[in-house]
Amino acid sequence: MNSRMSGRDDLLNVCNRFKPDLEELRRYALDAAIHDKVFSSEYLMSRLTQGLGGLRSFYDISNEELKTLYSRIKKKVIGQDHAVRKLVDAINKSKMLPCARKKPIGSFCFMGPTGTGKTYLAEVLAEELLGNDLALIPIDLTLFKHQGDVSRLFGAPPGYIGYRDEGGRLNELITERKCGVLRFDEFEKAHPEILDSLMEIMDKGKSTESSSGQEITFYEFVLIFTSNLGVSKASQCSVPEERQDIYINSLKAAYKPEIVNRFDEIVIFEPFNREDAAKITGLLLQKRLQDVQTHHSVTITYDQAIIDHLVDIGFDPEYNARPLERTIERCLMNPLSGYLLNEKITQGDNIHIY
Numbered sequence: 001m002n003s004r005m006s007g008r009d010d011l012l013n014v015c016n017r018f019k020p021d022l023e024e025l026r027r028y029a030l031d032a033a034i035h036d037k038v039f040s041s042e043y044l045m046s047r048l049t050q051g052l053g054g055l056r057s058f059y060d061i062s063n064e065e066l067k068t069l070y071s072r073i074k075k076k077v078i079g080q081d082h083a084v085r086k087l088v089d090a091i092n093k094s095k096m097l098p099c100a101r102k103k104p105i106g107s108f109c110f111m112g113p114t115g116t117g118k119t120y121l122a123e124v125l126a127e128e129l130l131g132n133d134l135a136l137i138p139i140d141l142t143l144f145k146h147q148g149d150v151s152r153l154f155g156a157p158p159g160y161i162g163y164r165d166e167g168g169r170l171n172e173l174i175t176e177r178k179c180g181v182l183r184f185d186e187f188e189k190a191h192p193e194i195l196d197s198l199m200e201i202m203d204k205g206k207s208t209e210s211s212s213g214q215e216i217t218f219y220e221f222v223l224i225f226t227s228n229l230g231v232s233k234a235s236q237c238s239v240p241e242e243r244q245d246i247y248i249n250s251l252k253a254a255y256k257p258e259i260v261n262r263f264d265e266i267v268i269f270e271p272f273n274r275e276d277a278a279k280i281t282g283l284l285l286q287k288r289l290q291d292v293q294t295h296h297s298v299t300i301t302y303d304q305a306i307i308d309h310l311v312d313i314g315f316d317p318e319y320n321a322r323p324l325e326r327t328i329e330r331c332l333m334n335p336l337s338g339y340l341l342n343e344k345i346t347q348g349d350n351i352h353i354y
Contacts, residue, residue, distance in 0.1 A: 056130065056131065056178070056179075057178060057179060057220060058095070058105055058129075058130070058179050058220040059095075059220070061095065061129065061130075063096075066091075066092055066095060069088050069091070069092075069128060069129060070084060070085060070088040072128045073087075073088065073121070073124050073125065073128050076124045076128075076283070077117050077120060077121050077124055078117075078272075078276050078279045078280045078283070079116075079117075079270065079272045079273070079276030079279070079280075080116065080117050080121065080269055080270065082268075082270070083110070083117075083121065083267045083268065083269050083270075084121065086265045086267050087106075087108060087121070087125065087265065087267060090106045090108070090264050090265050091105060091106055091129065091222070094106055102204075102205045102206075102217075102219050103202070103203070103204070103205040103219070104201065104202065104205050104218045104219065104221050104222065104223050105219075105220065105221060105222045106222050106223070106264045106265070107202040107223040107225075107262060107263050107264050108222070108223065108224050108225065108263060108264060108265050108266075108267055109225045109227060109251065109263045109265070109266045109267065110122075110224060110225065110226045110227070110267050110269060111226075111227050111228075111229060111230065111247040111248075111250075111251065111266065111267070111268055111269065112231070112234075112247070112268055112269025112270065112271075113228075113231050113234070113235060113269070113271055113318075113320060114228070114231070114319060114320065114322065115272075115319050115320030115321045115322035115323075116269040116270065116271060116272065116320050116321070117269060117321065118226045118269055119138070119183065119185065119226060121224075122136060122138075122181050122183040122224045122226075123136055125181055125222065125224075126180065126181040129181070129222075130179060130180065130181070134177075135177065135179065135180040135181055136180065136181050136183060137173050137174075137177070137180050137181065137182050137183065138183045138185060139153075139169075139170065139182070139183065139184050139185065140185045140186070141184050141185060141186055141187045141189055141190035141194065142185070142186050142189045142190075144190050144191060144194050145189055145190065145191055146191055147191055147193060149191055149194070150191060150193045150194055150197070151168065152168060152169060153168050153169055153170045153194060153197075154168040154170060154171065154194075154197055154207065154209075155168035155171060155209050168209070171207070171209050171214075171216045174216050174217075174218065174221070175216065178220060179220030179221060180220075180221055180222075181221070181222045181224060182218070182221050182222065182223050182224065183224045183225075183226065184198070184223070184224070184225045184226070185226050186226060186227065186228060187225040187226070187227060188227050188228070188229050188254060195255075195259060198223075199258065199259055199262055201218050201223070202223060202262040202263075203262055205217060205218050205219045206218060206219075225263070227251070229247070229250040229251055229254055230246050230247040230249070230250030230251070233246050233250070234246040234247055235271075235318070240270060243268070243270070244268045247266075247268050248266055248268075251266065271317055271320060272315075272317070272320045272321065274311065274315060277311050277314075277315040277320075277321070277324060278307055278308065278311050280321050280324055281307050281310050281311055281314070281324050281328070282307050284324060284325055284328055285302070285306075285307065285310070285328055285332070288328060288332075288333060289302075292333075292336065292340075296340060296345070296347065297347045297348060298345060298346075298347065298348065298349045298350070298351060299349070299350045299351065300351045300352075300353065301350075301351070301352045301353070302352065302353040302354065303352075303353070303354045305354065306332075306353050306354065310324065310327050310328060310331060310332075311324070313327050313331065314326065314327025314328075332353070
C-alpha cells in the first residue's frame with residue numbers, strides 16, 4: 001500500500017514538473033486551430049521534447065557558438081547590422097567577462113520605427129543563442145498601464161487587492177524556464193511602478209515574489225525593452241547620426257537617469273531601403289512557400305522578377321517590412337490557395353511562378 005502511494009506521489013510530482021511544458025504544447029495546438037495550421041504528431045512531439053529539455057543554460061553555450069552568433073543572426077535580420085553587432089558584443093562580453101555582481105545577461109533598449117525588426121530580433125536571438133524559440137517570453141506592457149496591473153505582473157502581498165497564491169505572471173514565466181529572452185514591448189506605456197520594479201531586476205538580477213516572499217532570479221535572461229519613443233520626430237530626419245540622437249534624447253526626456261543608465265545598450269533600428277526590402281521579401285516568400293510545399297507535397301519555384309514586383313507593390317518606407325508580408329499574402333498566397341482548393345494544383349505538381 002505504501003509503495004503504491006509512493007509511486008502515485010512520484011507520478012504526480014513528474015506531472016507537476018512537466019505541467020508548464022504541456023501547457024506550452026496546448027498553446028501550440030490552440031495556435032494551430034486559430035491559424036488553420038496542421039502540425040504532424042512528430043512535430044508536436046519535437047515541440048514537447050524541446051520544452052522538456054531544450055532550454056539549456058546560458059553558461060553551457062560554447063565559445064565556438066558565440067563566434068558565429070553574429071553571422072547567424074545577421075542572415076535572418078536584414079538591414080540592422082549595427083543593431084545586431086551591439087547586441088552580440090554585449091552578450092559576448094557578459095559570457096567572457098562575467099560581473100562579480102550578478103545581473104541579467106544583458107538589458108537592452110530597442111528603439112526605432114515600426115516594422116524594422118525590433119521584436120523579430122528578440123525572436124531570432126532566442127532561437128540562435130539558446131537553441132529554442134520557446135526561450136522567448138514576450139510581455140506586452142500596453143496591458144499594464146494602471147497601478148492595479150502591477151500585482152498582475154509581480155504578484156500582490158497577502159491581504160492586498162489582486163493577491164493570488166500562485167503569484168504574478170512574470171514570476172510564473174521565469175520559474176518555468178531556466179533561461180531565456182524576456183521582451184517587454186512598448187515599455188513606455190507601462191505604469192511607472194512597473195518600471196521601478198523592472199529597474200531593480202536590471203540592477204540586481206532578481207526580484208521578490210510579493211505573495212510568497214520567494215526570490216526569483218533573472219541571471220540567465222536577456223532583457224529587451226522595445227519602444228516607439230521619438231519615432232515621429234526621427235522620421236523627419238534623413239541623417240542617421242542625428243536620428244540616433246533624437247531617439248536617445250527622447251528616452252532621456254521621458255525617463256530619469258536611473259532607468260536610462262541601467263540599459264547595457266540603447267540599440268537604434270534604422271528604416272529599410274529598397275535593397276533591404278528585396279532581401280526581406282525573398283526570405284518571407286521562401287519561408288511561406290516552403291510551408292506550402294511541405295503541407296501539399298508540391299514543388300514551387302519562382303523568378304527574381306516576382307520579388308521585384310512584390311517590392312514595387314508592397315514596400316513602404318514609413319512602415320518598412322510589415323506591408324511586404326501582407327503583399328505576399330494578397331498577391332500570391334490568396335490565388336495559390338484558390339488553385340489548391342479547386343484542385344488545379346495537386347500533390348506532386350511542379351509550379352513555377354514568373
